[in-house]
Amino acid sequence: MAPESLATALDDARSESATLLLVDVTAPSSDELDLIAEYLSLHALVRDDLHGDKQRTKLVQRGDQFHVAIQMLAPIEDHLTTCEVDLVFGQDWLLMVRHGEPENDATLEPGRHRFESIRAGIHGDDLGLLLWALLDTVIDGYFVASEWLDDCLESIEDVVFDHDVVDTIPKEIFTVRRDLVRFRHATAPIREVTHALSRPEVPWLGSDSTIRMNDLWDYSMRVADALDTQRDLLAGMLGGHLAIVSNRMNDAMKKMSSWGALILVPSLIAGIYGMNFQNMFLQNTSWGYPAALILMVTVTSSLAIFFRRKQWL
Numbered sequence: 001m002a003p004e005s006l007a008t009a010l011d012d013a014r015s016e017s018a019t020l021l022l023v024d025v026t027a028p029s030s031d032e033l034d035l036i037a038e039y040l041s042l043h044a045l046v047r048d049d050l051h052g053d054k055q056r057t058k059l060v061q062r063g064d065q066f067h068v069a070i071q072m073l074a075p076i077e078d079h080l081t082t083c084e085v086d087l088v089f090g091q092d093w094l095l096m097v098r099h100g101e102p103e104n105d106a107t108l109e110p111g112r113h114r115f116e117s118i119r120a121g122i123h124g125d126d127l128g129l130l131l132w133a134l135l136d137t138v139i140d141g142y143f144v145a146s147e148w149l150d151d152c153l154e155s156i157e158d159v160v161f162d163h164d165v166v167d168t169i170p171k172e173i174f175t176v177r178r179d180l181v182r183f184r185h186a187t188a189p190i191r192e193v194t195h196a197l198s199r200p201e202v203p204w205l206g207s208d209s210t211i212r213m214n215d216l217w218d219y220s221m222r223v224a225d226a227l228d229t230q231r232d233l234l235a236g237m238l239g240g241h242l243a244i245v246s247n248r249m250n251d252a253m254k255k256m257s258s259w260g261a262l263i264l265v266p267s268l269i270a271g272i273y274g275m276n277f278q279n280m281f282l283q284n285t286s287w288g289y290p291a292a293l294i295l296m297v298t299v300t301s302s303l304a305i306f307f308r309r310k311q312w313l
């Protein structure tokens with residue numbers, strides 16, 4: 001959008017009789033951000049934060065403005081994607097800057113519809129309700145991502161405990177672990193954000209919206225508990241895979257040792273009687289050779305029976 005058109009749109013929106021000004025921009029250019037920041041008189045530190053998309057999830061106060069940076073999550077194909085959303089608000093306005101792909105941005109639309117459906121019954125708390133609706137939509141996306149990770153863990157479990165599993169660690173384990181790390185970085189700080197918004201220290205938020213923020217804090221705790229469970233499951237699967245590989249290696253070593261013992265005994269007897277010494281037992285008898293063969297067969301058969309009973313063969 002051209003700067004002149006953007007400025008005109010902002011003036012038209014501000015001139016309406018609405019109680020709240022919402023400015024929603026997706027992947028804005030640097031010039032557009034500067035124009036919006038100038039129009040809303042944004043703090044200099046907030047302007048710097050909006051120009052980047054590498055902010056951690058946080059809630060900071062800059063003068064009479066508040067800046068909420070939050071990460072949206074969406075499973076796409078076989079990996080988890082993130083998209084930063086910046087919410088900057090004052091007494092009667094809210095700026096929403098979305099960085100990322102369109103498929104991630106579309107997930108915020110239910111929040112705006114949810115706000116429109118509940119604002120009619122609650123008057124004088126538009127800012128708090130809109131902020132709650134947007135955060136609630138983002139946290140709902142966390143539950144969707146958590147369910148997707150559960151499905152990934154189930155598929156990994158089938159791979160790990162498959163009888164035909166190879167000795168190498170399945171690459172799916174490292175893929176899901178990377179997604180869990182990304183999931184934790186996005187969701188762990190949301191507890192502090194929702195907890196701060198649920199307290200009356202943040203002005204312009206009514207009592208109804210602060211109560212709803214407290215529910216979001218409870219949801220964020222549930223997400224954190226699910227994340228801890230998934231991390232434990234993944235660690236258990238990795239340990240289980242290593243245990244299975246170790247057991248298979250032990251079985252292979254048992255079999256190799258058993259076959260080595262079966263070969264060693266007749267080789268030892270044959271080696272002793274193959275030495276050029278005098279006065280050896282059975283050396284000068286006519287039945288010495290058959291006796292040595294019978295001894296080899298007997299000892300080898302006894303060892304084979306013993307190893308089979310121990311399930312080493």
